[in-house]
Amino acid sequence: MFIKNIIISGFRSYREQSFPDGLSPKTNVIVGKNGSGKSNFFAAIQFVLNEKFVNLRAAERKELFHVGSGRPALSIFVEIVFDNSDGRLVIPGRGEEPEVRIRRTVGLKQDEFRVNDRKFSATDVHQLLESAGFSSSNPYYVVEQGKIVSLVNMSEDERYQLIKDVAGTKVYEARRAESERILAETKGKQTQIIEAICGLEKRLKELEAETAELKRFHEMDREKKCIEYCIFNSELTMASEALLKLEEEWKKQAALFNKSQDCDEASELKITQLSQKIAGISTEIARLEVERTAVAKDMAALTSKQAVVELDATEAAGRFTRNNREREALLREDRELEATLLTVAADIEKKKALYRASEEAARKRAAEVETQGKILERLQERRNRTKLFKSKAERDRWLSGEIKRNEELIEKSQRELVSVAQEVKCVEEEASALSKQMSAPNLSTADVDQNLRDHELQIKAALGKRDQLNQQRRQLWQSVHEQESVVQRLAEASRGAKQQWERVVRQDVRQGLQSLSEVLDDLGNPVLSAAVHGPLIDLIEVVEGYMTAVEITAGNTLFNVIVDSLDVSTTLLAEMNRRRKPGRVSFFPLDTCKGKAVDISTTPECSPLLSKVKYDKRFAGVVAEVFGRTAVVPSLEEATSKVRKLQCDVITVDGDQLGRKGGITGGFIDKRNMKLPLREREKDLAVNLLAARSKLDGLCQEVATVEQNITEVLNELEVLRNQNISTELEADVRLRESRLMEDRRSQLATLKSNLAATKKAVESSMAASVDTVRELKRELSDEFRSAWTPEEERRLEHLTEEVAGARVASSELQANALQLATEVQLLEDTARHVERRKGVVADRIRELGWSKHAGSIADGEHSAVKAEVDLLSQRLQSIDRDLEQDSRERERLQSQLDALASKRLGAARSLQERKDVADKTQMQRSLLMQRRDDALQKIRQLGVLPQGVAKFESASLGKLMYHLKAVNDQLKGVSHVNRKALDQHAALQEAMKDLTSQQETLAKELDSIHELMEHLDAKKEEAIERTYKQVQYQFEEVFKQLVGIESCSAELQLVASAAPNKKEDPFTGARIRVSFGLGNPVSQLDQLSGGQKSLVALALIFAIQRCDPAPFYLFDEIDAALDAEYRTSVANMMSRQSAECQFLVASFKTELLDVADKVLGIFFHNKMSRIQTISKEEGVTLLKQAALEDRKRTREGE
Structure with a gap:
């Protein structure tokens, strides 16, 4: 088992750290500069593995958080990944895990452990590590900075305590302390039981006397029960007999009362029916008055509208008469204009024929004159040039210039002809388009008239529909008012029934049912509501x-x-209670x-x-x-x-x-307050009210539909009127556009004639220029002469006379043609004027024809309003008749109601008297029933009757009372008797047995505890002796291996106590004696050098580790004070032991780098530590840099 990887997030100087290539299972040496984060790295491992960081306060947790650039983390964690291929870590509830991850996460308010993503407590993690070999009694698998020095400076007593800790004596001492506590508690319980037994024995003696007294009390109590039974039985018999007599009287009174009550109920029913009829008639009168006011208001509005409509109709009739007269005058004028137009057209044709003949003669004569004039003009110019120029060259230059000027005029004329041709084309295109537009189908007067007639029919139909809908709306409003009175009457009856229901039913019951309904509505659960x-x-x-x-x-x-x-x-009850709903509700x-x-x-x-x-x-x-x-x-x-x-x-x-x-x-029983009839009446009224309201809603919906239809009809009328107006406007616009197009066509014809004349003029001018050029060129080719011959002069003079005579004749012809043209123009102007006036007259005739449709519509509106006024007048008269009839009926019913009320008042007095008698009888009956029930209850309370009742059954009530008094006096003498004496005596005897059994059990437990304490003391001494021998042996072996001299020695001696006692420890301390091969052994470690002290401390640490081995060890700069040869020995020993365990060692010396399997370098930058794998050479370089910086800081400090 060894550490494969360590993952750190946000812990102290480490923001994010892990080892992707893992750690070596043997020796891992960590090097870095001072302050780079080595101690924080070891603290991160201890944060997960041991008790150094337990029970952290908020401030201590905050100190563990990484402080650097960027956003601060809300939590930190350290995770250690173990290789568990040997199975030393056993997770409860799981099989063997080849890899175990232990993570500890800390936040400001969070501290938790996780093992393989399962949440564990700190105690569970501690027990898991102890089971894998991390003994809490041997804390030397982690050796921090300064621990070597503390071990050297440790006193003999502290060193002995260390051996005891390694031996595990804390476990024995804890168990012995627990046994002593249990022993004290057991002795206390034993004392309490002895005291309780003494008290019970005393109390048992007292209860024996109380038991005898209780037996005497029971005998007197039995006699008392017999007497009381006879007394209660006598009272029951008398009450039953009196109750039977009273029942006969009650039947007679009940029959008379029921008869009176039936008469009163019949009177009340009649009064109620009359009151309801009067209320209904009053409601109907109120409704009729409201309806009369509404109808009168509508009547007034329609009367005003009728006056307006009549005025409009009268005005329309007058306008129609005036329009007819105007139309007849316009028709006469139209006929006259048509005749005039025919006469003028005939005159125009005659004048045009004369004009064309005269103009043709004048044109021909003018052309001849023009031709002769040009010849004359050219001859004169040639003659003048013979006088003007002195040489041919001068003449030719002038002729060439004239030729050029005339050629330019010809080109200009050609351009003008092109321009005129384009203008003629544009005019023709416009005239063609205008002709097409005029030939397109257009709105005729007949079409307009037909459209207007159609609109008139549609408007009349819409007016009829509007009047029909208005009548339907009035009828519906009448039905609505009638239904509203029905709803109002039913609502008042329903409110009265509900109020009477609330008076009859208890308030808590009503509130409970209401609260239940509210709870169901609030929950909104359909399943619960259905249940x-x-x-x-x-x-x-x-x-x-x-x-x-x-x-x-x-x-x-x-x-x-x-x-x-x-x-x-x-x-439901839980919800009502939770919501604090009022009322009471029961369930079936x-x-x-x-x-x-x-x-x-x-x-x-x-x-x-x-x-x-x-x-x-x-x-x-x-x-x-x-x-x-x-x-x-x-x-x-x-x-x-x-x-x-x-x-x-x-x-x-x-x-x-x-x-x-x-x-x-x-x-x-007041039948007026019966709940079932009231509930049935309330439900019937609710159903009727709901149906009446539904019917009222339907009528209102019909009214809304009719009003919507009226609105649609009014909108349709407005649309039709607008269509009339738009049709007239459209016809007027189109007719005006037609006249404008006709005028434009005339203008285009005139413009085309003008362009044709212009074209002729330009062509004539261009032909003259061409002739001039031709003559000039011919003259240019002729010989130059300085004077004309007489023959040529005579010819010129003769030609001049002929041209003058021809011009006079041509002027006369042109004057005649001009006169005829003027006359034609005047006639055409007259024709255009007549046509324009004829169009105006035709337009006005059409407008007058359209206006008669508006008059027809006004007449229809007047007839509709008049019919509506007649209907409202009839309805008003009907309402007045109904009001008079209802008022008479209400007065008749009111007189009947007053008579019935007076009669019922007398009957009510008689009924009240009978009710008082019935109540009195009922009260007596209730008292007798109460006496009977009380007697029965008392007999039941006596329970099973004891023997001896028979001797008291024949005694009178007086004697029974006497015997009862005597027995009660005797019972007073024993009133203080303990009635539970027998039960208490039996209970105390049972308790005495239990306490005796408990006392015997505690005595056995005390013996067992004493035996356990003696056994623990013996085991403790054995563990100390065994551990001491192991540590002594390993200390000597390790010391010799580290020093490397055969003559060296090391001994660990226990210092015996001066006066040994069984209850005290036989030893007071542990002394170390060492010899490095020179001189005598030294027992005072202060005599050794710093390096030797560190070596002795390391030897003791290695000896303890060999006695209680751990899977891995963490050493933080343990070689700081060692000499060079001893550092090499320590490094070689660690190398040998790394075959069986893992080392994580931080050092500033290079000797450990020689035996390292992996070198880790720590670097610190921007307040953040970072660990990475480096080579041994890089490690040596890093250590040299660290040493150089330390010497530099030392010099700066000096």
């Missing part, structure tokens, strides 16, 4: 005429709640209440009461438990005979009960 069926009174039905008998028999069990099982009732569990009915044959005079109760078969056991042992008869005489014959309880239909044991109960 609760309700109180018995709600689950049974009683045959008419037997309610009194059933109610008297059941009593308060009528309110017991039936549940499925006893567990359900227990759960179906699994425990399984009553069986008594076999009672049904005859005309007698029948089982159970047969008069109807119930569900599931509750048969509960109902049989309550009613199954009772028979019902018509009269008290029958009851008396049947109770003896049937041997069961009997009850009359009037509620008088006779018990099978002789008890009689009954008397006056």
Whole structure:
């Protein structure tokens, strides 16, 4: 067994540490600088393994937490992983584990151990380690810094105590101390038992005298019981006889009272019925008055609306008349415009024909003139140029410039022609699109008229539907008001029945049932709710005429709640108590209440009461438990005979009960406060109220539906009116758009004509420019002349005269054509004006035709409102008639009610007198029954009668009382007698036997304890002697191995006590004598050098370890004070012993590195220690650096 790995998290200077490649099972040497964390590493191992860190306070736990950069940890842990292949660690409840992990976790409020992920206590872990060889009596498997020095400086007495600890004497001493404690307790118990026995013997003597006195008391008490029995029997006989006489009187009074009560109940029933009728009529009158107010309000609103509608209708009629006159005038104007338009069109055609002929003649003449004029112009220019230029070159330059300018004009004209052509194309495309748009199907006047007529019909239908729905709504509201009065009347009756029910039923019972209902609602458990069926009174039905008998028999069990099982009732009561709910509730569990009915044959005079109760078969056991042992008869005489014959309880239909044991109960019963009829009436009223409210909700829903339909119809009317308006607007817009498109088409035709004229002008200009260029080029090729010939001059003059005459003729033709064009334009303007006016007149005619539909709708609205006003007027008259009739009926019923109330007042006095007599008789009956019951109870309390009763049976009551007084006087003399003397005497004798037995047992226990203590003392001495011999032998062997000189010696001597005693230790100390081979042996260790002292201490430690070996050892700088040769010896010894155990050694010396199987280096950086495996050379280097830093700090300190 050895340590395979150590995992540290958050412990002191270690934040996270583990050994991935594990630890060596032999020698592991740990090296590092001072303050790097070696001691913290050994403390982490001790934190898990020994008792150094037990019972940590909060402050001590906090000191164990790692303090460094980063977030502080909430808990720390150290886990040691053992190789358990040898099976030394045995975990309870498990087989052999090849690997055992022991982890200890500590938080600010947490400290727990876990072994292989199972939670263990600190004691369990301690016992587990001791079983594996970690003895608490030998703490030297962990040797910390300073422990070597403390062992050297130990006194002889402390050294002897160390040997005793190694020998395990603490176990013996603990057991001996426990035995001494048990011995003291046993002696104390023995003393107490002796004292108790003495007290019991004294008390037994006293009880013997008390027993004799008790026997005399019993004899007098028997005589007293005989006398009391005779007295009580006499009282029972007298009470029974008086009760029989009183029963006869009670029957007579009960018959008279029942008769009076029946008359009073009949009067009360009539009064109640009259009161209900008066209340119903009053409610109906109130409803009619409310309805009359509502109808009058609606009437006023409709009257106002009728006035408005009549005004609208009158205005519509006047508007219709005016529109008709206007329409006739417009139709005449339209006909006149049509005639005018035909005349103007004929004139236009005539003028256009003349215009075209005149314009053609003028155009031809103008073309001839223009051609001659151009020729003349060119000739004149040529003649002028002969005078203007002096040479051909100058002329040619000017001609070339003119040619160029004219060519530019030709190009510009060509561009203008292209532009005009594009504009003509655009105009034609627009005209084509406009023609297509105008040729598309359009809304005609007939379509508009048809749409308007359709809308008018739809509006009239919607108005009719609206009026029908309004009438239906009024009828429904009338039904709602009537139903509300019914609901109100039933609600008042239900409240009255509930109040009467609350007066009759006890408050705690009502609160209990209410609390039960609230608990079930709060829990919301459907299974539990299904297991609760309700109180018995709600689950049974009683045959008419037997309610009194059933109610008297059941009593308060009528309110017991039936549940499925006893567990359900227990759960409900626990919940009610937990929630502190008020009230009282009892249960009938179906699994425990399984009553069986008594076999009672049904005859005309007698029948089982159970047969008069109807119930569900599931509750048969509960109902049989309550009613199954009772028979019902018509009269008290029958009851008396049947109770003896049937041997069961009997009850009359009037509620008088006779018990099978002789008890009689009954008397006056106020039937007005009977619970069953009240409950039945309350349930009936609740059902009727629920049905009435449901019907009212249905009527309200119908009203809501009708109002929704009215809203939909009104919305439909609004939509239709809007559609009328939109149809007229759409028609108007489309007609206007048509006229606009016609105007635009005319504009486009004019624009196209203008563009054609422009095109002709541009073409003419371009042709002139082309001619000019051609002439200029021809002239450019001609010879230059400085003057014209006379012939050419005459020709020019003749051409000038011809052109002037032609221009005059052309001007006349053009003037004539212009005149005709002006006349055509005027006629066309007149035609357009007439057409525009004709369109306006047509639009207005259409608008006037559409307006007649609005007048028709207004007339329909007026007729509907008038019909509605007539209906409301008829309803108002009907309400007035009903109010007058109901008022007369209420007055008649009120007079009847007053007469009945007066008559009932006298009957009530007589009934009260009879009731007082009946109550008095009932009181006397109750007193006699109480006397009889008391006598019976006293006789029962006497128990079994002793012998000697017969001698007192013939004595009178006076003599019996005399004898009773005498016996009581005698009993006063022994009133102090101990009536438990016999029982106490027997109990004390039994206690005496028990104490004697206990005394003998304690004596045996004392002997056993003394034997055990002697045995423990002997074993302790044997253990000390055996351990001393082993340690002495191993100390000598180890010392010789470490020193390495044959002449050296080491001895461990026990110092004997000066005056040895059996109870005291025979030795007082342990002395060490050593010799290093030179000089005499030394017993005073102070004479040795520091290295020699350390060597002696190490020898003793190794000797103790050989006597009590552990699986591994932890040495913290044990070689610090050793000389070099001794360090080598210690290292060699550890190397030899590592074959059987594991060493974890911290050192600042290099000798141990030579024998190390694994070297671990500790490094400290940023307040955090880190351990890693290094080579021996790196270990030597690290030790040299540590030594160099220590010398440097020493020099700085000096």
